[in-house]
Amino acid sequence: MDQSPPRSPSVTVADVARKAGVSKATAARVLGGYGTVSDRVRDAVTAAARALDYQPNELARSMTTGRSGTIGVVVGDIENPFFSLAMRGITDVARQAGFTVVLINSGEDAEAEKAAIRTLLAKRVDGLIVSPAKESDVGHLREAARAGRPLVLLDRGSEMLDVDMVIADDRHAAEGITRRLIALGHRRIAYLTACDTPDHRFRTPSDINTGSVRRRIQGFLGVCREAGLDGMEDRVHVGAVTPEHTHRIVTGMLQSSQRPTAIIASDSVIGLEVFKVCRALGLSIPDDLSLVSFHDADWTSVTTPPVTVVRQPVYRLGETAAKLLVERLNGNHAEASRVVLQTKVIERASVAEAPV
Template identity: 60%
Template sequence: MKRTAPKTPSITVSDVARAANVSKATAARVLGGYGVVSDMIRADVMAAAKALDYRPNELARSMTTGRSGIIGVVVGDIENPFFSLAVRGISDAARAAGFNVILANSGERIEVEKAAVRLLIGKRVDGLIVTPAESRDISHLRDIHRSGRPLALLDRALPDLDVDTVTVDDRGIAMRATRILVDAGHRNIAYVTAVDAEGHEYRDLGQIYTSSVRERIDGFLTVCRDAGIDRPERYVRLGATSPIETRRVADAMLSGPDRPTAILASDSVIALEIFRVIRERGLRVPEDISLITFHDADWTSVTTPPITVIDQPVYALGKSVAELLIRRLKGDPRPAERLILPTSIFERGSVGPPSNAIAKRA
């Protein structure tokens, strides 16, 4: 018969207090990080806790202090390198300030986002960082804000919600990228996004409920119209929600008689699939099709040719939004801040003039 090892009793605050020769209340104040004690007593208590290998009971501590030491984070797609790097920035800033992070993924679906927020609140997180999936349905975010629990927004601004927000100038940088393609001579320019709508067909900006994507499409269309391009909205392609769907979008786009001579991809995951489809069809970048993408993913600099990218300060976005939230958690009363971080374009080898055959048809 197999014997089970006896359970090792957990070290309690009382054990630490006895070892440090202080009261339980004093030990609790030191270990919980609240109240006032002398430096000498704090050092004695911490030394005793280390010697005994004391592990705090997080639930008990949160009930005592009203704080869990945890920040909840909800992002759109953790498989997207953009969000992975942003979460790294959040985690590093949180760890430096003594906080842990619980991460949830919304899959860019509003109901999943709401469920994730409910779950995190149930875990007694001290504050929340959210990348809103939609701008039309933010009742759950309003509820958080009204409750007094600190809330900050990452990457996507909500003008009607007065909370700390960190973004880039999506409209401005989309205009700059589109202008590079227009200045190269392109008139058939496609914009491809994961945002979807009924029938996968773009009609107007009112269909687009993701604020950052709406700003980018607006910037793209503005430059196209200023350049005299006829009905540029016909080249906005929706529904690149997965590698399979992106290939569907790219195949349909590149098989038509008026295929684009240039493509602006809304993220590097989409751009990678488009690049693969271009190659599989025997086409060349940039001789047949020029390509620019948002986000300087690792793969974009090692392809032949390397891809021109919009370099968003992704790590800084995550780090900055976490720092704003932590400031709130420490009681900073100043008005909500809306930080817009600078963005660059790295011009590499994926943009050239349109090929003659297509340019003549345009």
């Protein structure tokens, strides 16, 4: 038979007020963080709450203050180290500003993203940070902004929304690495991305719904045209959505009679799979294949050879997005801002002159 003592009822604001010798309204102002009270009263209420082990009722507080103290974040793939590091930047800023973060993973699916936004709005989040899965399908984000929820777009901007956005200079980065490969004699350069099309074939950059990737492909193709390389659209490969898909695509490329001499991986998850397939096929990096990956993931610096990467300011992307959102929540009504952060190519040992 259970002999443990019965649980005591939850401590209420009235209990704290009684112990502190103040009115319930005064205790509520202190505990809810709104209104003004003297330092002496605040100290007395805080001490009483601590002595009674008072736990705030978040729902009741949100109904009183209009604030839940939470920020909702929706990203495409939390398993991707890019989003993990961006989340660190978001949560560090949010915590310092007194907000907690509710994270939902969309799996890069627009319908899942819409459901996530509905869930977060139902939970009364104070604001949203979103990496849109499909930049042409943002009606749900527009409605959230119209409903009075401040919204910041992370890594992926949209010309269809008049909201704050923080992106990296992706096109310039792609142009730089493409020029570098062409200068080393590469002509058969492939670009590989997880973005996909209905028939799994790339035709034009407008096929790509993710703005950051679309800008990279535009930079890649633009430099190829400048260099007189025709038909490079056929060397843009889509659909590397899982390691298994990537393995199949890369194996097909590297066993082709028109095998690429260089591959640009659109993220580090894809880059790692390219590296593995090369090893499995007995190909040498960089003697047989040069490899460049977007995102400076930890593994890229410890392989043999270490991999040349485009280092994106990932932590700063998250940090800046959160700062913009907190400013909005604190009353900033200025025009929407579009912040572009610079990237940097980290030269390692995975790029060499094209094989003869």
